[in-house]
Amino acid sequence: LKELPRSFGRLSSLTVLILVRCANLNHLPDDIRNLSALVRIEFQGSMLSGGSIFLVSIPCRYIKLVKKISSEWCRDVRNLPKRLVEFTNLRCLDIYGWSSLERLPEGFGQLKSLADLSMQWCSSLQELSSDFHCLPSLQTLNLQWCEVLQGKWMDRVVLIKTLELVNIVGSPLLVHRWAEMAEGGESWRFAVKAGYDQ
Template sequence: MTIGCLKLISVVLEGSRLRTLDLGLAPNIEELILVGCKDLENLHLPGRCLNLRHLLLTKSKLRTLDIGLTPNLEKLNLKKSYCLEELHMANECQKLNELEITHSNLRTLDLGMTPNLKKLVLIECRKLVELHTPFGCLKKFVHVDLSGCLRFRSFKFNKKDYTSCSVDESLEVGPLAELYMCVESIERCLFHPDIELPKFQFFRDYKEDRPSMTRYLERHFSEGMCACTNLETFSQSICGLRRLRKLVLAHSFVEVINDLDLLESLEELILYYTKIKHLPDSILMLKRLKYLKLYDCSLLENLPEDLGQLECLEKLHLTDRIFGQLECLEKLHLTDAKIIKHLPDSICMLKRLKDLQLYNCLQLEKLPEDLGQLECLEELNLQGSERLQDIPKSILLAIKKYSNKQEQG
């Protein structure tokens, strides 16, 4: 453009073959939509785009994008920017609330330039190593998706937007945060092959309905995006989620987080296909725990001795497959638990237990001596528990007592 286009406010191009687009003489542009412009290599914007509110650019060949001074920009969408290596902003984009960049070659991104961001999507940005997150810049986040970035095969964070209302953040209000995390061990980190730290790739999905826990995001961003993982820091980042209601851990975990007692509000703990051998004693401090599921934890050797201290426990799954459950402390099914040799004595504290199934517990050798004190117990199944040496006398006495009642009745 050889002369100024002062009245031009919108440019929409789809499937264009343009290699260069110069909008330097269109300072009042409000909307720039460039969809599927696969040959675009150069884009020039005015140094001051004071009215620009929406910039959408997909599938271009741009290596560098400089959006200049854009104080009113609200949405920046750079989907499938396969060649993008650098993104420049002249100053803070105070009004930017949505930033979406996918399939780029960006190595660093400064979120300090977007202090009011609510939605961040960085899918398949596999070279992204560092997210610069100044303190407090994540407070307004309601949606984050880092799936496909280096250390995260899947990472999703969602929470409701409470910017327009005041919320009491005390623990008594009723925490409703959920974290699903799956870990896969990998051989090396592409960017730090010589660092002697465990190398993991993560699947994460974090949901909450309260404007809190942004520290969880800040910690993970500060750790960097590569596969190197400091397990102590990793544990702290999870146990800092005091409002966490549900925690799901899967695959390459070799031990459960030791400081589980810090998760004061945890109601559900689910472990899938883990390699754990023991549950930490700190699990007994989870006074609100209602549901404990250990699915296909084939290396698990025993349960905590004082498992009966979990006063709120309503459902327990401990199987190689989903086979049974304890509902309101009336049913307890332990099936295909191939390594467990004994049950904790505290199981005798489950006074409402009616149905105890110990099916195919191949290594089970001994039952608690006072198991017969479970006055409500109506059914005991020991089928397949071939190593069980004897039945406690208390059980035999309970059977005799029950038989006498039947005869008298």
């Protein structure tokens, strides 16, 4: 699939758009701006040739309607698009298997509606963002198998007042830092899953 039909923007009632392995999709029709009912985007595959193009193409007037974005196995992407921070009504961001992703974009803490963040098997992820702890609605944080994510980020995570569950199974640096903090007598309002027996 290299392009969507020009009549695509006439689907005024479309609420969900799923792009799966559209590696050759390099642009979207101009009338994509007419999809005013769109509330969820899901894409899988290369974000450089598919997903990021879509994110950049979404008209400003309705990006706030997007509630969920999920993406799997974008192995060649080192950074999320900076424009992601404009999706202020985004409630769920699910990233799986982005083995080259190194950090979250600055301003990530501006996602004021984000309640569910899952970043699993992001084996190169080292940094979150300096304002990560500013997420005001985050309830569930899944950082499974982020093997090189620095332990210092646990110090930021515990500052998020709305958290209910943090999963750090398979992320040894986070687990180590969490254990240090627990041994020091610190306590949290949320549950922490650090091993398979929990």
